[in-house]
Amino acid sequence: EVQLVESGGGLVQPGGSLRLSCAASGFTFSDYAMHWVRQAPGKGLEYVSAISSNGRSTYYANSVKGRFTISRDNSKNTLYLQMGSLRAEDMAVYYCTRYYMDVWGKGTTVTVSS
């Protein structure tokens, strides 16, 4: 079964850092570009970041550029999102999704509050 499982969410103070992980299984992870998408409470979906299959190319939404870093470890079938200088507006459920955005994880919740 193709599966994505996010982890690493939690409560963090404004200005703090957090690293999200996404464990992939059931498909050849190294063949696929991957994405992070987030959803703030009561809001719509926002495309956050993407990384190519080999990790050499990345994309960031303007809202997170310079603060977030996407990476992957194909030997561990895992995608990461290092988040820094967190703001209240970064509070959301973070989903990882595969290249065609056909497979989604259940998400991990990031709460930014003092």
Add this chain to the structure above:
Amino acid sequence: QSVLTQPPSASGTPGQRVTISCSGSSSNIGSNTVNWYQQLPGTAPKFLIYSKNKRPSGVPDRFSGSKSGTSASLAISGLQSEDEADYYCAAWDDRLNGYVFGTGTKVTVL
């Protein structure tokens, strides 16, 4: 922020047909395929329609998609109570070099 525009809400009675529009531009819908997602409360988005009008296995044929120029539509025929959810369109944007999402449409079954 959302680049694709959807109506905030749509509704119908059981059995009716409901259509949701998604308006974009030449850099996204105009030149790339459109995906549609269904999101039930408290759950992750579910892949519903891709490549204009293809459905992943398990998605009922009551759901169909279409595209014309820089706009796309999702139609739900034979509306059922379990179709009550939020629906989002998405497309790759060549100018932004990333995906863009629609603003989302809440479908209510009356």
